[in-house]
Amino acid sequence: MIPLNPNLQHLFNIAQKATKTGIGLMSGTSLDGLDIALCRFTGTGPNTRFELVNFITIPYPESFKLEVQQVFAKRLADLEKVTLLNAYIGTYHGELILQALNSWNIKPTEIDFIASHGQTIYHAPKRLHQHENYLNATLQIGDGDHLAVKTGILTISDFRQKHIAAGGEGAPLALYGDVLLGSKARENRILLNIGGIANLTWLPGDGDFSHVLCTDIGPGNTLIDAACRSYFNKPYDEDSAIAYNGKVNEALLEALLAHPFFTEKAPKTTGPELFNLDLVAEAQKASGTENINHTDLVSTLSAFTANSIAAFVKENINADDLKIFTSGGGARNPFVIAELKKLLPDVVIDDSNMLGIDPDAKEAILFALLGNEALSGEPVKIGDNPAVLMGKFSFPK
Ligand SMILES: Nc1ncnc2c1ncn2[C@@H]1O[C@H](COP(=O)(O)OP(=O)(O)OP(=O)(O)O)[C@@H](O)[C@H]1O
Numbered sequence: 001m002i003p004l005n006p007n008l009q010h011l012f013n014i015a016q017k018a019t020k021t022g023i024g025l026m027s028g029t030s031l032d033g034l035d036i037a038l039c040r041f042t043g044t045g046p047n048t049r050f051e052l053v054n055f056i057t058i059p060y061p062e063s064f065k066l067e068v069q070q071v072f073a074k075r076l077a078d079l080e081k082v083t084l085l086n087a088y089i090g091t092y093h094g095e096l097i098l099q100a101l102n103s104w105n106i107k108p109t110e111i112d113f114i115a116s117h118g119q120t121i122y123h124a125p126k127r128l129h130q131h132e133n134y135l136n137a138t139l140q141i142g143d144g145d146h147l148a149v150k151t152g153i154l155t156i157s158d159f160r161q162k163h164i165a166a167g168g169e170g171a172p173l174a175l176y177g178d179v180l181l182g183s184k185a186r187e188n189r190i191l192l193n194i195g196g197i198a199n200l201t202w203l204p205g206d207g208d209f210s211h212v213l214c215t216d217i218g219p220g221n222t223l224i225d226a227a228c229r230s231y232f233n234k235p236y237d238e239d240s241a242i243a244y245n246g247k248v249n250e251a252l253l254e255a256l257l258a259h260p261f262f263t264e265k266a267p268k269t270t271g272p273e274l275f276n277l278d279l280v281a282e283a284q285k286a287s288g289t290e291n292i293n294h295t296d297l298v299s300t301l302s303a304f305t306a307n308s309i310a311a312f313v314k315e316n317i318n319a320d321d322l323k324i325f326t327s328g329g330g331a332r333n334p335f336v337i338a339e340l341k342k343l344l345p346d347v348v349i350d351d352s353n354m355l356g357i358d359p360d361a362k363e364a365i366l367f368a369l370l371g372n373e374a375l376s377g378e379p380v381k382i383g384d385n386p387a388v389l390m391g392k393f394s395f396p397k
């Protein structure tokens, strides 16, 4: 028999393990840091069982954020910088993994795989770019080969391309994790992630996958963070200290909510390419609120996040005994959550801890789960969503 090359033999051995230990990585649109979730999986698909063994967010230094911001969500960027960052982020994320493993007293050889999201630098669904001859597109950098060589661990990366190739927009991939880990018969659940962008998965209690809906909704923290950076020299509005000091400007809020993205049919995706301070400036112009003070602006942008989420739920999800389980950094924004509760008084709102899923770790767990699927799963059909196994394999040697 012709032997397999050692990489494929190693892959084959890992794929056949009953229990796999994988690291999921998420570096989101907020650019706050790298989320590292060390998970243990048995089974795949609807039979997946997972345990979060360790989790850490390693904050990015300011200098790194500034470098990424030079190319992040920008139509025009320095191509040399993109090229340099693609290699740099791969190696850097590898270093952060080694650092985390060291702090947990775990050897790299104990890890079966890394599943890495990379850093989105541009998300261009057709609804945004509107170039007739081009399809949906998205770009995540931080090449998997660099991670694999740096850590010595089999790495799976670049998950979104297959989703697009199979007809999707490359997001939200939360769909797959939320259905497999978060659904429960006879419970009408919404899993709401408030990151830079807010997205949700509607999981009706009838257990029929064809009724599941997963979509981006609009801005989560991205506009609040951008206003805090620009006007308060702060990365975000910690504990809503600024928002609670200001007053919501109803005219501006109305103009923001009038953006056509909100009437487009779900599922849909978006990003800071659309929801940025230029869009806010246009809404200020349309509502004659150019002179709004910066504190009121932060209150209004926080209310915008809550109102766009509540409006989506009211218009699209008609169910009794609805429960929302929140995750992402925005779940820690008390102003946004209090507004949401006010706007949806009949809905029980809790965080995803109630489901046994750490709200800060949820997206990193998702990528670990997608890695586990890529190794041993089968495509799962959920409504009209692409039924594909995602991710590309990189070997250390
Ligand atoms: N105590 C807090 N008070 C207010 N906001 C907070 C707090 N803690 C975190 N946040 C918000 O959460 C953000 C980080 O969220 P998260 O890490 O979920 O984003 P992300 O993973 O980059 O996003 P995405 O899901 O869009 O990729 C911060 O930038 C901030 O806006």
Ligand SMILES: CC(=O)N[C@H]1[C@@H]2OC[C@@H](O2)[C@@H](O)[C@@H]1O[C@H](C)C(=O)O
Pocket: 028, 029, 120, 123, 138, 170, 171, 172, 173, 174, 175, 195, 196, 197, 198, 199, 216, 269, 270, 271, 363
């Ligand atoms: C292109 C991209 O990076 N999208 C992110 C972003 O952050 C939140 C929202 O927009 C979501 O659609 C997605 O990430 C999560 C992990 C997802 O795909 O489910």
